[in-house]
Amino acid sequence: MRKEPRQARSRATVETIVEAGARILSNEGWAGFTTNRVAELAGVSIGSLYQYFPDKLTLVDAIRSQHLDDSMAAMRSLPAGEITPADFAVRLVEAVVAAHSVHPGLHRVLLDEAPSSEEYRNPESKFEIEYLSYFANAIATHGNRSPNAADQIAGRVLSDAIDGVIHNAARRGAIHDQAMHKELVRLITLYLGATGQVLGDS
Amino acid sequence: MRKEPRQARSRATVETIVEAGARILSNEGWAGFTTNRVAELAGVSIGSLYQYFPDKLTLVDAIRSQHLDDSMAAMRSLPAGEITPADFAVRLVEAVVAAHSVHPGLHRVLLDEAPSSEEYRNPESKFEIEYLSYFANAIATHGNRSPNAADQIAGRVLSDAIDGVIHNAARRGAIHDQAMHKELVRLITLYLGATGQVLGDS
Amino acid sequence: MRKEPRQARSRATVETIVEAGARILSNEGWAGFTTNRVAELAGVSIGSLYQYFPDKLTLVDAIRSQHLDDSMAAMRSLPAGEITPADFAVRLVEAVVAAHSVHPGLHRVLLDEAPSSEEYRNPESKFEIEYLSYFANAIATHGNRSPNAADQIAGRVLSDAIDGVIHNAARRGAIHDQAMHKELVRLITLYLGATGQVLGDS
Amino acid sequence: MRKEPRQARSRATVETIVEAGARILSNEGWAGFTTNRVAELAGVSIGSLYQYFPDKLTLVDAIRSQHLDDSMAAMRSLPAGEITPADFAVRLVEAVVAAHSVHPGLHRVLLDEAPSSEEYRNPESKFEIEYLSYFANAIATHGNRSPNAADQIAGRVLSDAIDGVIHNAARRGAIHDQAMHKELVRLITLYLGATGQVLGDS
DNA sequence: GATGAATGAGTATTCATTCAT
DNA sequence: CATGAATGAATACTCATTCAT
Structure with a gap:
């Protein structure tokens, strides 16, 4: 991960994103797994997602x-x-x-x-x-x-x-x-x- | 299939495409399976692929x-x-x-x-x-x-x-x-x- | 036109193509007017169409x-x-x-x-x-x-x-x-x- | 439209795209109206066009x-x-x-x-x-x-x-x-x- | 930090045209 | 001459990623 989240809020954001990613991956498969969709489901902006995960691979690794x-x-x-x-x-x-x-x-x-x-x-x-x-x-x-x-x-x-x-x-x-x-x-x-x-x- | 191949040449083309598709699907998975890549590996133009398979789904069904x-x-x-x-x-x-x-x-x-x-x-x-x-x-x-x-x-x-x-x-x-x-x-x-x-x- | 048709058969072919083209142009508009479709409706091969009309513009001009x-x-x-x-x-x-x-x-x-x-x-x-x-x-x-x-x-x-x-x-x-x-x-x-x-x- | 533009910047983008589309439609007709050309004339990337118009039809409807x-x-x-x-x-x-x-x-x-x-x-x-x-x-x-x-x-x-x-x-x-x-x-x-x-x- | 507007390489597909048979 | 197989540039559209605000 790009950045270890120090504050509680950040840690919560990361968890939300990982959970949203897991849900999408499970329901739609790899083909339906887009960073924008994950961000949307997680309720954060795409910019924020990239704040914590430098790229898609890193995100999927976190989920895994x-x-x-x-x-x-x-x-x-x-x-x-x-x-x-x-x-x-x-x-x-x-x-x-x-x-x-x-x-x-x-x-x-x-x-x-x-x-x-x-x-x-x-x-x-x-x-x-x-x-x-x-x-x-x-x-x-x-x-x-x-x-x-x-x-x-x-x-x-x-x-x-x-x-x-x-x-x-x-x-x-x-x-x-x-x-x-x-x-x-x-x-x-x-x-x-x-x-x-x-x-x-x- | 879109078109029944009449001549021997075209029957060979179809087989080559299916074989190339199988190889790519096997090696790269669905994500790496692009029609252009299949055509390239088969050594035919993308147009030829679509002459025989009206879309990607039909091609993958043929392979299956x-x-x-x-x-x-x-x-x-x-x-x-x-x-x-x-x-x-x-x-x-x-x-x-x-x-x-x-x-x-x-x-x-x-x-x-x-x-x-x-x-x-x-x-x-x-x-x-x-x-x-x-x-x-x-x-x-x-x-x-x-x-x-x-x-x-x-x-x-x-x-x-x-x-x-x-x-x-x-x-x-x-x-x-x-x-x-x-x-x-x-x-x-x-x-x-x-x-x-x-x-x-x- | 590329070639003045001398024989009766050729003249008939040309007429068939022009008529097919007019029908398609009328029913489907310019967007649906493809040379392959015209040839098919006319019942000739695409190669034959290009024997008489060197390109699409020439064909449409003949229709016009x-x-x-x-x-x-x-x-x-x-x-x-x-x-x-x-x-x-x-x-x-x-x-x-x-x-x-x-x-x-x-x-x-x-x-x-x-x-x-x-x-x-x-x-x-x-x-x-x-x-x-x-x-x-x-x-x-x-x-x-x-x-x-x-x-x-x-x-x-x-x-x-x-x-x-x-x-x-x-x-x-x-x-x-x-x-x-x-x-x-x-x-x-x-x-x-x-x-x-x-x-x-x- | 796919997305309501929130910021002033994006509202301007949408207007620019519609205007460019009208110009092209007027000058070149439907056949010359390609999304890439519209984007280019509007001075935006093709991605931006699709951010606001989910497809070509929606864009032409907006122009109309x-x-x-x-x-x-x-x-x-x-x-x-x-x-x-x-x-x-x-x-x-x-x-x-x-x-x-x-x-x-x-x-x-x-x-x-x-x-x-x-x-x-x-x-x-x-x-x-x-x-x-x-x-x-x-x-x-x-x-x-x-x-x-x-x-x-x-x-x-x-x-x-x-x-x-x-x-x-x-x-x-x-x-x-x-x-x-x-x-x-x-x-x-x-x-x-x-x-x-x-x-x-x- | 957070936001979302903007980017552009990449993907499926079409169609005018050529050329070997 | 006729055929139809083959070609590839062009087109609509997506999505990972960046960056100005």
Whole structure:
């Protein structure tokens, strides 16, 4: 960001802009996301927007950062161990669905459509790493071991699979479909229960 | 299309344009997909592009149609029954990876970013229906029954999960990662083997 | 024209093109008059059109020439003298209305909207001169004298007034309105009857 | 208009654009009226033009509105009764000529060539109605009666005749020709004096 | 600081015209 | 000669960004 806002008023302005941007990004996609529209929805002049965000990329990065922070916070608050795979899966799906409820399209737009400064693009980004290790950890925990290389990969596959299901549901406006939730839970539970086993060993 | 190409020359031009469009859509996303860029990459004038495609939407629909046809053809050539879940999963992953190999980002861009004429947008589209029933069928087959309502949902979840894994791999440029393939195969196999069972029954 | 058509077939082609052009010009105005559209309506290829007309201006000039020839022919066939002003006015209005009946908007488009090569633009054009002298003559005849300078001006005013009435009627699609015809006849009759008189002398 | 200009600066910009548009429309006709040319002549960027006019049609409507307002104002300031037909005719011609002096071709271009939003197109438009009833009124007044149906038609014929004479004079660049003015005055006077009479009654 | 007027490069699309077949 | 595929300059309009007030 161009300028760290010192005063409370400025901080509020920045938040308003980020929130307006998130709403537009979610509802209209990257194509409908114009700086003038964001400023208008936020109720500030276009000049003010550029006071806080030197360009569009910086703004979208701020929105992304905010969104990923929120998502990670939701995941971190989940209990990792001390819980059966089935219960964990239920809580996980709840958390992911909740994270997508505020701005249903936002996650996908931020990851797929919107361009981003290097920081978020590469697979080594702070968020990717934390996100991934969260899943690797969960898998290892339910396999009663500490995370190994295979768990990293399994974690990625699991998180991407969940992402795919949720994302496509969001696209159809069916993010709260209970039957879908149940099936997704079943998929996760199966995977968690069986990871690390050589297939067919059960 | 605006005009049926009569001569061989023009048929070739149309193919070149569609191919160039697919490439750009795949590499740059919807935002980078400009008609002038497509024409340039195709090596034809902008006028030629508009001779065959009355507008951008029609062009993107042609690309989508081509891509989905190819994808469905790949799936249809898979053996459905007479094969163990594990073997089926291996072949399925191979087919999906192959379909994404030519233009890695194309599938997601076409489904998520690019606008489209009604035909493809709604969930009742010819392709969605065939795609979905393919998965419902596979699940039912491996459960030794004919497809029921639950299989429809399971089919959607499975196909969306696979989609998520493949898409994110494509985003990272890791679509040919063998370890990922193996994990994905395991996920599918588990799900196919257990679908229809009440969880915990195994 | 680029090429004098020698054979009957060529002459027919040229006529078809001119007729198609007149129709489009009349129905769609200058803005809708594109060479490709004319060729299509005429049922010839765009290449053939350019075989006979080196450019758009030449084509529009051919249409104009044809139209003005037709119009003049209609006027020339009117009896000039040996007839009361009232009867002359009736016949004149009939002729003018008839000339506008085939392609109602054509006259205006050709004179106002469509650009033209110098030949038609300037007031000394062959057609303007003949047209004008026709009216000057009519006025002089009904004033029992040979045409003088004042008659030239009166002729212009009369022909322009008639043009205005007919043109605006065409615009409203009311070119066959009998009440309007009657009023126009009255206007012409009054003017013919009084021209040359010092106003107030009657 | 897209945006109400708040500051004095922007109000001036809008006026400049409308004026430039009128000039171009008058000199070059609808075909030469391009938004980029208007912006250039107005000395503003194309972006500024679109800040105030969402599209070309809105701009041309603004020009038309302005022009018709001006024209009506000129007519309304004329004394209707208490004046001989001849004097009235003189004043009328003066007013019409004055209205066409600033932008000679504008009136016809606006009415004939330029497309317009519904408001102006149909014969029931506010302007058409007022314009027409003005002439019907004038005719009735000079016939010492209140306007009847026949006066409506006569009004239309008279106004269209005047329009034709003025327009064609403008086309020839001869709008200030005194001899023409005199003849036109005579035409109007005759018509006003005789309207309502059965022809031949004088 | 805040405002919003102004900028202009960029994008979709049209159409007169050329030329290989 | 006829065809129609190909060309590209021109046109309406958008939107990120700047800067005078």
